[in-house]
Amino acid sequence: xxxxxxxxxxxxxxxxxxxxxxxxxxxxxxxxxxxxxxxxxxxxxxxxxxxxxxxxxxxxxxxxxxxxxxxxxxxxxxxxxxxxxxxxxxxxxxxxxxxxxxxxxxxxxxxxxxxxxxxxxxxxxxxxxxxxxxxxxxxxxxxxxxxxxxxxxxxxxxxxxxxxxxxxxxxxxxxxxxxxxxxxxxxxxxxxxxxxxxxxxxxxxxxxxxxxxxxxxxxxxxxxxxxxxxxxxxxxxxxxxxxxxxxxxxxxxxxxxxxxxxxxxxxxxxxxxxxxxxxxxxxxxxxxxxxxxxxxxxxxxxxxxxxxxxxxxxxxxxxxxxxxxxxxxxxxxxxxxxxxxxxxxxxxxxxxxxxxxxxxxxxxxxxxxxxxxxxxxxxxxxxxxxxxxxxxxxxxxxxxxxxxxxxxxxxxxxxxxxxxxxxxxxxxxxxxxxxxxxxxxxxxxxxxxxxxxxxxxxxxxxxxxxxxxxxxxxxxxxxxxxxxxxxxxxxxxxxxxxxxxxxxxxxxxxxxxxxxxxxxxxxxxxxxxxxxxxxxxxxxxxxxxxxxx
Amino acid sequence: xxxxxxxxxxxxxxxxxxxxxxxxxxxxxxxxxxxxxxxxxxxxxxxxxxxxxxxxxxxxxxxxxxxxxxxxxxxxxxxxxxxxxxxxxxxxxxxxxxxxxxxxxxxxxxxxxxxxxxxxxxxxxxxxxxxxxxxxxxxxxxxxxxxxxxxxxxxxxxxxxxxxxxx
Numbered sequence: 001x002x003x004x005x006x007x008x009x010x011x012x013x014x015x016x017x018x019x020x021x022x023x024x025x026x027x028x029x030x031x032x033x034x035x036x037x038x039x040x041x042x043x044x045x046x047x048x049x050x051x052x053x054x055x056x057x058x059x060x061x062x063x064x065x066x067x068x069x070x071x072x073x074x075x076x077x078x079x080x081x082x083x084x085x086x087x088x089x090x091x092x093x094x095x096x097x098x099x100x101x102x103x104x105x106x107x108x109x110x111x112x113x114x115x116x117x118x119x120x121x122x123x124x125x126x127x128x129x130x131x132x133x134x135x136x137x138x139x140x141x142x143x144x145x146x147x148x149x150x151x152x153x154x155x156x157x158x159x160x161x162x163x164x165x166x167x168x169x170x171x172x173x174x175x176x177x178x179x180x181x182x183x184x185x186x187x188x189x190x191x192x193x194x195x196x197x198x199x200x201x202x203x204x205x206x207x208x209x210x211x212x213x214x215x216x217x218x219x220x221x222x223x224x225x226x227x228x229x230x231x232x233x234x235x236x237x238x239x240x241x242x243x244x245x246x247x248x249x250x251x252x253x254x255x256x257x258x259x260x261x262x263x264x265x266x267x268x269x270x271x272x273x274x275x276x277x278x279x280x281x282x283x284x285x286x287x288x289x290x291x292x293x294x295x296x297x298x299x300x301x302x303x304x305x306x307x308x309x310x311x312x313x314x315x316x317x318x319x320x321x322x323x324x325x326x327x328x329x330x331x332x333x334x335x336x337x338x339x340x341x342x343x344x345x346x347x348x349x350x351x352x353x354x355x356x357x358x359x360x361x362x363x364x365x366x367x368x369x370x371x372x373x374x375x376x377x378x379x380x381x382x383x384x385x386x387x388x389x390x391x392x393x394x395x396x397x398x399x400x401x402x403x404x405x406x407x408x409x410x411x412x413x414x415x416x417x418x419x420x421x422x423x424x425x426x427x428x429x430x431x432x433x434x435x436x437x438x439x440x441x442x443x444x445x446x447x448x449x450x451x452x453x454x455x456x457x458x459x460x461x462x463x464x465x466x467x468x469x470x471x472x473x474x475x476x477x478x479x480x481x482x483x484x485x486x487x488x489x490x491x492x493x494x495x496x497x498x499x500x501x502x503x504x505x506x507x508x509x510x511x512x513x514x515x516x517x518x519x520x521x522x523x524x525x526x527x528x529x530x531x532x533x534x535x536x537x538x539x540x541x542x543x544x545x546x547x548x549x
Numbered sequence: 550x551x552x553x554x555x556x557x558x559x560x561x562x563x564x565x566x567x568x569x570x571x572x573x574x575x576x577x578x579x580x581x582x583x584x585x586x587x588x589x590x591x592x593x594x595x596x597x598x599x600x601x602x603x604x605x606x607x608x609x610x611x612x613x614x615x616x617x618x619x620x621x622x623x624x625x626x627x628x629x630x631x632x633x634x635x636x637x638x639x640x641x642x643x644x645x646x647x648x649x650x651x652x653x654x655x656x657x658x659x660x661x662x663x664x665x666x667x668x669x670x671x672x673x674x675x676x677x678x679x680x681x682x683x684x685x686x687x688x689x690x691x692x693x694x695x696x697x698x699x700x701x702x703x704x705x706x707x708x709x710x711x712x713x714x715x716x
Binding site for chain 1: 550551552553554555557558561562568570571572573600639641647648696698699700703
């Protein structure tokens with residue numbers, strides 16, 4: 001990203017670039033930067049690297065599952081792969097990528113010069129590479145890496161967990177601190193640094209999405225920290241939070257973990273909803289349908305996400321009354337989510353559509369995330385869940401909401417805003433290849449998993465009964481092609497930075513919002529002077545026509 | 550919220566007790582009662598499990614009995630320490646159906662405290678209980694399961710250096 005700023009210093013803000021020649025100034029710039037654009041870039045590159053690391057683990061998993069029998073991997077190593085794949089994808093890919101998008105976009109979208117706490121922002125990022133080094137180092141140290149699933153249930157993780165479990169615990173502490181500090185920063189920025197005229201109900205929905213997500217993070221990450229600290233003291237300091245012998249309860253762990261875990265998955269998807277609400281109106285050349293409902297729906301989803309956690313525990317022996325209550329609340333959360341889907345469709349309806357790469361990913365999101373939502377509804381129904389729990393049906397569900405949900409939204413955002421960040425257009429041809437290979441082969445990978453689960457294949461197994469062989473083979477082939485296709489994304493990004501066609505400020509014909517008023521690439525320091533109230537009003541009227549009445 | 554995470558621990562225990570869920574019995578000594586509901590017969594079954602590789606023999610001397618709600622029942626569990634050192638154990642009860650747990654009143658139970666046995670020693674551990682007369686009408690079988698945990702290290706307040714594993 002630095003090369004583009006070197007080449008295109010036509011905007012006023014770039015005259016004090018820190019980028020002198022030499023490797024040491026380069027390192028200094030990236031280590032000590034307090035610039036939200038640089039930090040956004042850092043988060044995105046970390047996320048990209050982690051995507052290929054965790055993706056590689058998925059390839060190993062699917063390679064083992066390609067055929068019945070133990071052929072490639074030791075079963076314990078297979079368990080390490082499933083565990084780390086989950087942990088890294090959740091904490092190292094999706095969350096940092098969305099934070100990267102937040103860092104880049106929020107200040108530009110609200111007319112602020114930077115985040116409220118720029119130095120804290122730097123630290124929030126730099127904790128992460130160390131956290132992930134700690135976690136992945138467990139693969140290279142003696143003894144197994146964490147091998148008990150990304151949900152690290154006790155007593156498997158406490159009583160029987162290898163020494164690397166403590167590395168995982170400290171890694172989670174670090175990631176949690178990063179998320180909490182980042183969330184504080186985002187909230188402070190949105191509350192305090194909006195340009196004059198940028199009222200709450202005029203903010204882009206992407207900003208709303210992150211505003212709410214930040215509150216969710218503040219609520220849940222400390223609870224996760226508590227849970228892993230309790231694990232640590234149970235393992236080493238003689239406590240019995242989860243140890244029945246000492247009067248504790250293993251089920252308590254599940255309650256605490258999922259009290260964190262359920263809102264966590266909404267942390268993984270609310271920013272995605274925000275991205276969709278920016279991209280779909282642009283390529284439909286129509287304002288977002290039902291702005292206020294979109295905002296309220298995000299808020300309602302966030303509240304409801306706190307009262308559904310037991311739906312991960314239906315089969316653990318919790319009382320029937322609890323199962324019913326949580327079944328109802330879980331089904332309820334489909335309502336505001338459905339409102340959002342309907343509103344996106346209504347935005348597209350009678351729009352003037354073009355199908356550039358971001359729009360392709362967005363439309364795929366609409367269909368496939370909805371599909372994932374439907375399998376989620378199936379899982380919400382208690383008697384049905386007794387069959388689906390811990391089978392591949394659950395794996396299918398969450399991969400549908402995470403891959404064509406969160407991951408596609410991240411890619412949508414990157415394709416959409418990359419020209420603004422770099423001043424160069426990505427290759428539309430590569431983008432389309434990436435899209436079509438991804439969408440077709442993710443379905444080849446994950447759709448059969450619904451049937452595998454319904455037919456009874458359990459999760460987290462390195463081998464399976466023979467009747468599951470055919471669908472596993474199909475799924476693995478899909479995974480290999482899907483994985484390879486992601487390289488096209490990486491190639492496209494690098495190609496864009498080096499050789500992309502210069503982009504205009506507007507970039508997309510239908511794009512509205514303060515960020516499109518800035519040049520492309522956006523100057524290193526933007527909105528040093530806030531945008532005038534007239535400009536804010538204009539953008540508002542286009543984005544949220546309800547306010548005019 | 551960090552404090553809330555830790556507060557969930559006592560909160561969980563309080564809610565389990567108050568709502569009577571989770572199949573936990575409280576370790577309270579209940580005095581025996583004299584009024585017996587002879588119109589109902591409840592089958593009470595007993596299970597005994599060792600946790601982990603505990604080298605003990607542990608089984609109920611009677612696997613199933615029939616009682617009236619309110620009627621005192623006395624059963625024993627046989628335990629033998631088959632290892633070559635003195636060990637201390639803690640029995641943790643669990644009741645099924647979970648909602649019946651709060652109606653199971655124990656007057657005397659070996660689960661109230663740690664039990665110590667020398668190497669190769671054995672004993673019959675007592676359990677004196679009754680089922681409360683308010684036991685819901687739709688409950689006709691109650692299963693009381695004990696899991697025996699090794700707490701020798703805890704009892705002796707021995708070293709907590711566990712090399713990442715708790716044994």
